[in-house]
Amino acid sequence: MVLQIRMRFVGQLALQNYWSHTTRGVHVTTSARHGFFRNNQNRLLFEHGKLCSLTGSNIKYLSNVGTGSAESEFRPEPSGLQLESFHVRDMYKVAVNAVEPKHMVENVLQFDKFPSILTVKDEVYTVDHNVYVVGFGKAVLGMARAVEDVLGEHIAGGILSIPRGQRTILAEKDKGDLLLTADTKIQVYEGGHSSLPEKAAHEAALAIEQLLLARQKQDLVIVLTSGGGSPLLPLPQKPITFEDLVAVTKLLVRRGASIKDLNAIRKNFERLKGGKMIDAAHPAKIITLIISDVMGDNLSMIASGPTVREQVTAHQCLEILSRFGVKQQIPPTIHAFLQQQVADEESRVRFKKPSDITTIGGPGDTKGPGKDQVQNVLVGSNAIACNAAAERARELNCLPYILTTKMGGEAKGVGAMLAKLGMFMLMCFDRKMSKQTNMLKLELDIVQHGVTKQQVNEIIKLVDKALNMERDAVIITGGATTVNLKGDGTGGRNLEVALGAAIQLQKFFNLSKPRPIADITILSADTDGEDGPNCPAAGAFINENFVIEAEMEGVSCEEYLDNNDSFGLISSVKGGSNLVVMRMTGTNVMDIQALLVRNLQRVANQPNAKQF
Numbered sequence: 314m315v316l317q318i319r320m321r322f323v324g325q326l327a328l329q330n331y332w333s334h335t336t337r338g339v340h341v342t343t344s345a346r347h348g349f350f351r352n353n354q355n356r357l358l359f360e361h362g363k364l365c366s367l368t369g370s371n372i373k374y375l376s377n378v379g380t381g382s383a384e385s386e387f388r389p390e391p392s393g394l395q396l397e398s399f400h401v402r403d404m405y406k407v408a409v410n411a412v413e414p415k416h417m418v419e420n421v422l423q424f425d426k427f428p429s430i431l432t433v434k435d436e437v438y439t440v441d442h443n444v445y446v447v448g449f450g451k452a453v454l455g456m457a458r459a460v461e462d463v464l465g466e467h468i469a470g471g472i473l474s475i476p477r478g479q480r481t482i483l484a485e486k487d488k489g490d491l492l493l494t495a496d497t498k499i500q501v502y503e504g505g506h507s508s509l510p511e512k513a514a515h516e517a518a519l520a521i522e523q524l525l526l527a528r529q530k531q532d533l534v535i536v537l538t539s540g541g542g543s544p545l546l547p548l549p550q551k552p553i554t555f556e557d558l559v560a561v562t563k564l565l566v567r568r569g570a571s572i573k574d575l576n577a578i579r580k581n582f583e584r585l586k587g588g589k590m591i592d593a594a595h596p597a598k599i600i601t602l603i604i605s606d607v608m609g610d611n612l613s614m615i616a617s618g619p620t621v622r623e624q625v626t627a628h629q630c631l632e633i634l635s636r637f638g639v640k641q642q643i644p645p646t647i648h649a650f651l652q653q654q655v656a657d658e659e660s661r662v663r664f665k666k667p668s669d670i671t672t673i674g675g676p677g678d679t680k681g682p683g684k685d686q687v688q689n690v691l692v693g694s695n696a697i698a699c700n701a702a703a704e705r706a707r708e709l710n711c712l713p714y715i716l717t718t719k720m721g722g723e724a725k726g727v728g729a730m731l732a733k734l735g736m737f738m739l740m741c742f743d744r745k746m747s748k749q750t751n752m753l754k755l756e757l758d759i760v761q762h763g764v765t766k767q768q769v770n771e772i773i774k775l776v777d778k779a780l781n782m783e784r785d786a787v788i789i790t791g792g793a794t795t796v797n798l799k800g801d802g803t804g805g806r807n808l809e810v811a812l813g814a815a816i817q818l819q820k821f822f823n824l825s826k827p828r829p830i831a832d833i834t835i836l837s838a839d840t841d842g843e844d845g846p847n848c849p850a851a852g853a854f855i856n857e858n859f860v861i862e863a864e865m866e867g868v869s870c871e872e873y874l875d876n877n878d879s880f881g882l883i884s885s886v887k888g889g890s891n892l893v894v895m896r897m898t899g900t901n902v903m904d905i906q907a908l909l910v911r912n913l914q915r916v917a918n919q920p921n922a923k924q925f
């Protein structure tokens with residue numbers, strides 16, 4: 314059977330072509346150096362005059378690559394996009410659904426109506442129209458709705474500080490179950506959409522402080538915290554002003570400060586963070602329900618630990634400001650605030666024994682006020698999302714391996730590492746390839762990036778198993794990378810991970826002659842649905858062809874990356890079809906990466922491979 318396909322030229326290509334598809338394969342003649350053909354269903358990609366990839370509604374996998382001739386195998390595919398991209402996106406979406414805030418909170422609240430007893434893990438509370446709810450973060454709206462559903466009329470009041478536009482977006486996405494009830498007693502402030510605090514969030518923080526200061530012994534305060542809570546609760550210590558707080562945050566964010574460093578600063582400079590909320594609510598009891606967006610789920614870090622006591626010293630803050638080279642640029646009020654603290658700390662050390670300087674309620678404190686007043690409960694984390702992604706991978710006939718839920722480091726470097734890992738796995742699938750590329754060097758690079766030797770061995774075993782079981786292999790990672798901002802483009806860390814991966818894959822493919830047949834797909838996306846400020850995408854997925862595809866459209870990945878314009882680039886390639894667009898999800902457990910490496914031998918062995 315011969316299939317004739319009408320094609321149109323894309324880009325400035327001078328191609329002479331003849332393409333027929335028979336039971337045995339695809340035959341191509343081309344004078345193109347680079348380029349691709351595309352019609353509605355099919356895409357042919359050339360590099361250096363050679364056919365290097367073919368994707369389409371029912372054509373994939375070339376077993377012999379070279380100018381003029383190639384064989385293909387039959388495989389059904391949805392709507393012209395590669396199946397792997399559907400798989401990795403599916404894993405990501407299932408992961409996000411698994412950490413939807415409402416059911417995570419419902420899991421830990423057990424309420425007996427008669428006689429009005431609330432049980433949270435091992436703690437028991439008497440409830441009688443005495444519950445106040447405060448919350449700040451990207452996931453607290455759905456969390457508050459769960460509290461409303463469980464405690465109903467017993468809620469006497471409350472205040473939430475959430476990202477701007479979140480209610481509208483969730484309503485538009487048909488996520489009414491994450492919105493508050495019609496007769497809610499909880500007031501909502503919307504403001505802030507990034508690490509930088511905004512005025513509306515400051516007003517929310519002032520209102521929350523007022524609500525807490527008015528609490529009595531018989532009251533129960535439920536504090537809902539989730540990632541993104543820190544910038545949604547800005548309340549500076551005097552004499553620091555709100556504007557000063559914005560200024561110092563801006564300086565640190567631009568220098569690529571991690572959330573750990575930012576939050577250390579916030580705990581010292583602000584009056585509801587680092588456990589200070591316990592004092593504000595005293596003598597009421599507090600239950601804090603937490604969805605984690607920090608690696609390792611350290612509760613004092615999430616939303617800057619409002620109910621977890623930790624004192625950050627002036628010296629620690631000065632070290633952070635120096636490390637990022639911004640010490641000379643901080644506003645004078647902050648300078649004065651820190652100098653005063655240094656003087657206080659020094660006089661305390663001079664006049665007291667070391668055993669006396671333990672912070673009351675801090676680590677090691679057993680008798681400070683508020684010790685029994687607060688119950689901090691972790692209800693959701695990145696690990697839950699990664700496990701769900703792995704489970705989905707199994708359902709999709711892949712063998713998954715969760716490499717880490719603490720993936721940190723510079724975004725594009727992490728992308729490059731994932732690409733190297735993908736190449737390494739490809740060679741494990743097909744040892745012949747290791748003759749073309751130095752496998753040992755790849756392994757060393759991966760280990761240098763923090764993957765342990767034991768993990769490498771486990772990945773090798775995973776690939777062996779995938780070969781035996783005729784499955785594809787998937788590596789799942791979770792965490793949050795950082796970006797050292799230099800340019801003024803639009804983007805986010807996940808888009809930079811994807812671009813870093815694409816560039817690294819292209820380097821391999823340029824070096825390896827002939828160009829290897831590979832199928833490596835890498836997705837990186839933020840579970841909150843928005844990757845970076847003003848970025849309409851959650852992340853992106855790429856494969857080994859992405860850089861060439863970008864070049865075909867006249868754009869250079871490196872240039873865009875240098876300007877931190879990862880969104881600008883990926884949205885302009887193939888109409889942005891590599892973007893993962895979610896809009897706000899109403900949850901936030903950092904990011905997810907999925908690296909899918911196809912077992913090409915499995916595909917070659919498929920019974921329907923020769924149906925065409």
Ligand SMILES: Nc1ncnc2c1ncn2[C@@H]1O[C@H](COP(=O)(O)OP(=O)(O)O)[C@@H](O)[C@H]1O
Pocket residue numbers: 506507508540541566569795796797798801802803804805806809839841843844845846877878879
């Ligand atoms: N143009 C950009 N390209 C890449 N990353 C960016 C860009 N602008 C900001 N970022 C990064 O985005 C991060 C903030 O993202 P955001 O979505 O606001 O917060 P969250 O960490 O809660 O997801 C910061 O780490 C910042 O360095």
Ligand SMILES: O=C(O)[C@H](O)COP(=O)(O)O
Pocket residue numbers: 450507508509539540541542543544572575576606607614615616617
């Ligand atoms: O933008 C930020 O600074 C982070 O989202 C902060 O996260 P956090 O609210 O957990 O501190």
